[in-house]
Amino acid sequence: MKYCSHCQSELIITIPSGDNRERYTCSVCGTIFYQNPRIIAGCIPLYKERVLLCRRAIEPRKGYWTLPAGFMENGESTVEAARRETWEEALAKVDIGNLFSICNIPRLNQVHLYYLANLPDPEFGVGAESLEVDLFCEADVPWQKLSFSTVKQSLQRFFHDRETGQKLLHHIDL
Amino acid sequence: MKYCSHCQSELIITIPSGDNRERYTCSVCGTIFYQNPRIIAGCIPLYKERVLLCRRAIEPRKGYWTLPAGFMENGESTVEAARRETWEEALAKVDIGNLFSICNIPRLNQVHLYYLANLPDPEFGVGAESLEVDLFCEADVPWQKLSFSTVKQSLQRFFHDRETGQKLLHHIDL
Numbered sequence A, B: 001m002k003y004c005s006h007c008q009s010e011l012i013i014t015i016p017s018g019d020n021r022e023r024y025t026c027s028v029c030g031t032i033f034y035q036n037p038r039i040i041a042g043c044i045p046l047y048k049e050r051v052l053l054c055r056r057a058i059e060p061r062k063g064y065w066t067l068p069a070g071f072m073e074n075g076e077s078t079v080e081a082a083r084r085e086t087w088e089e090a091l092a093k094v095d096i097g098n099l100f101s102i103c104n105i106p107r108l109n110q111v112h113l114y115y116l117a118n119l120p121d122p123e124f125g126v127g128a129e130s131l132e133v134d135l136f137c138e139a140d141v142p143w144q145k146l147s148f149s150t151v152k153q154s155l156q157r158f159f160h161d162r163e164t165g166q167k168l169l170h171h172i173d174l
Helices: A078-090 A149-164 B078-090 B149-164
Strands: A011-014 A023-026 A038-047 A050-056 A069-071 A095-105 A110-118 A130-136 A170-173 B011-014 B023-026 B038-047 B050-056 B069-071 B095-105 B110-118 B130-136 B170-173
Touching (some): A038 A149, A069 A078, A078 A095, A078 A110, A095 A149, B038 B078, B038 B149, B050 B078, B069 B078, B149 B170
């Protein structure tokens, strides 16, 4: 960031009055540009005993398998974001249930939220950001070809909880 | 937003290739400026039977009582953000427990996260953004002078759950 998006002037990095950390600030109009973590919302869509996964058609981790998830947009709720991403990536209409995991990745300024979800019918397709979409039972999950740690850890805990009957919200710090 | 913060050129509003919604995009260098919801992290600090509240010294809702909470910063986790905000606003060191509520406010592009928290000792003070800080039992909470719906609803559900022994994660959509 170099220039003010309001008045085109040069930005400086300074601690604004009343604040306690450095911000990009406009040297002319005074606008402060705060930068904050972003939310990735997704779900663990379940049809009977099987989980719906998507193989990514885009970077990062193109070709690897993932749970449907993506950046939450302005104007929607976390549940709406998880539902929309599942539609966009897997052409699947899910019923969103309880929140299953909150994954913090401070290094990337991201918070990932995965909801449990029910896929009422085995109806899905290959969305624009996917190469393949399919249902997997636990033994068939491509564990070595999963896209992200958040996905791997959420899936591992999901299958573990299903076995033990545990119902927890998981905090996963990466 | 009118100008590119990288190259100073004018921004246009367009749907980027592969996307499905309008974004601010630089007409010269092509940078896309995504805008996403922000997280407000806070907690319900409990000392014995009483909850710690802060009276706001800043707008919005200056003079009204609130739970300690604020914008999550880059480089921290949701739990760290809740702990930091409680320190900054109430000079209180809390042990953060389970997540209690997720409050979606799509109109403001905000997601509020309130954690249960334990205040081990009745040690607190008045942080820079507060006018007063105090402990309240349920009957003494200034219900008519609370700052935000998220705070009011989270507190109401907290006292309700305490009475009924219910342990739920609450989704509050406003």
